[in-house]
Amino acid sequence: MFPTQRVRRLREHGIVRDMVCETSLSTNDFVYPVFVEEGLNGKTEISSMPGQYRHGLESLLTLAEDCVNAGVRSLILFGIPKEKDAVGSQAYAEEGIVQQALRALKNRGFPLLLMGDVCLCEYTSHGHCGLIQGHAVRNDPTLPLLARTALTQVQAGADVVAPSDMMDGRVAAIRQELDTHGFETTPIISYAVKYASSFYGPFRQAADSAPQFGDRRSYQMNPANVREGLREASLDVDEGADVLMVKPALAFLDVIHRVREANDLPIAAYNVSGEYAMVEFAAQAGALDHDRVMEETLLSIKRAGADMIFTYHAPAMARILRERHGA
Ligand code: PBG
Numbered sequence: 001m002f003p004t005q006r007v008r009r010l011r012e013h014g015i016v017r018d019m020v021c022e023t024s025l026s027t028n029d030f031v032y033p034v035f036v037e038e039g040l041n042g043k044t045e046i047s048s049m050p051g052q053y054r055h056g057l058e059s060l061l062t063l064a065e066d067c068v069n070a071g072v073r074s075l076i077l078f079g080i081p082k083e084k085d086a087v088g089s090q091a092y093a094e095e096g097i098v099q100q101a102l103r104a105l106k107n108r109g110f111p112l113l114l115m116g117d118v119c120l121c122e123y124t125s126h127g128h129c130g131l132i133q134g135h136a137v138r139n140d141p142t143l144p145l146l147a148r149t150a151l152t153q154v155q156a157g158a159d160v161v162a163p164s165d166m167m168d169g170r171v172a173a174i175r176q177e178l179d180t181h182g183f184e185t186t187p188i189i190s191y192a193v194k195y196a197s198s199f200y201g202p203f204r205q206a207a208d209s210a211p212q213f214g215d216r217r218s219y220q221m222n223p224a225n226v227r228e229g230l231r232e233a234s235l236d237v238d239e240g241a242d243v244l245m246v247k248p249a250l251a252f253l254d255v256i257h258r259v260r261e262a263n264d265l266p267i268a269a270y271n272v273s274g275e276y277a278m279v280e281f282a283a284q285a286g287a288l289d290h291d292r293v294m295e296e297t298l299l300s301i302k303r304a305g306a307d308m309i310f311t312y313h314a315p316a317m318a319r320i321l322r323e324r325h326g327a
Contacts, residue, residue: 001141007210023303025295027071027321029118031115032314035206036060038090038097048202049273050280051101051310054080057104065108074113076162076310077101078207081123087131088120090150096123099156105141116153116175118146118163127204127211129165135214139167142315146179154183162245164191166219171239171326189268190241193229193259196220199248206273226255234257241265243308248272252295253304260305269306271298276312289319 035046043063055063067075079098081090086249090096098116105114120142121129122200130142135177141167161178170206171190178186196217204210222229233244242265246256247270279297283290294313298308299311311317 007104023322025298025302025317027073027318029298029307029309030072030318031076031300031308031310031315032067032072033073033076033078033117033310033312034060034063035078035080036097036101038082038100042142046202046206049277049312050284051061051316052276054206057101058314060101061104061108062114064105064108065091067315068110068112070315071316071322072112072314074115075105076115076117077158078117079122080207084125085215086125088123088145091118091120091123092145092152094152094156095258096152098219099152101152102158103154113159114157114160115159115160116150118150118153118161118170119165120145121165121209122147126213127209129216129219130167137219139169139219142167143170147173150174150188151177151183154186155181156179158186160187160189162189162191164194164247166191166194166216166221168235169239171236171241175240187242188240189243189245190236190239191245191270192233192236192241192244192248193252193255194220195223195252196206196247196274197223197248197251197272197274199251199272201274202277222317223251226258229255230258232260233263237263237265243268245270245310246306247310249274249301249304249306249309253300256301256304256306266307267305268308268310269301270302271301271309271311271313273312279313292314295320 001180010016037054043053043055043059046052077098081097119129121127126132130136130137243266243267246259247268249271256269279293282288
């Protein structure tokens, strides 16, 4: 009891504060999402995501070099193809934009872990993550296409694949396809607990992937549910997922925590486009201190239980950490 107990004693000296610090960020924590657009010369800023761009292939190589210099260790690629069609052919074409980008990055030998996002929505004319029949998104016929997308990405140089489509059974389908082709040691980071969230708005603008009719509620989760998320996670564990992702992050910190507690696998969280946009626009308006809010935000995701964070803040945060630790 007070005055015997004084919590402030451990807050007096800066070094003591550092010693009792329970959570810290490291450049090992981040995966940086990057957009690559087929046929683009240079880069175009994404108006809803200040500081983020759609890159042409040459510009992507420059970006990769900047990332390495900033201390970023991993990229996840999202593609914007020239042509979209009903079956999302460019997602699994050997000359698809993500496959080209992976090959170009691999050839340069950057010290980066390369990930491919496995989904059809950026490549389908209707903007849904799977094949459609009428207005229904079909599950089972989509699985071979997702498996082929993952395989072509790995053949092009992806070190990790991350399916974000939310079809049932896709982790098993991808695992089997990779194993059959000799890629049994390539990890799958499953977007296991992915919500039908309005925080994806800026991403869909960036990737031109908004559904042309309806919404994603028949395959992505209801933001009201957490037990269902635990079920999604355990099914993906059974199917062979190596890492479980929760997405979005900030409005779902409790879900990250619950998934962390219920599983032994590493946990990823995706600090999505809308979460990034909120910080950037509020800082631009002078309402928030950008760097401090960014750090506090990422720290909250780590504290909730994420081992890795997919975030558009990766280069900015990595640069700060490097300067601070002189690494
Ligand atoms: C593809 C996909 C989406 C995001 C990552 N992969 C969009 C969606 O599901 O509509 C969102 C990422 C972000 O908002 O930053 N399915």
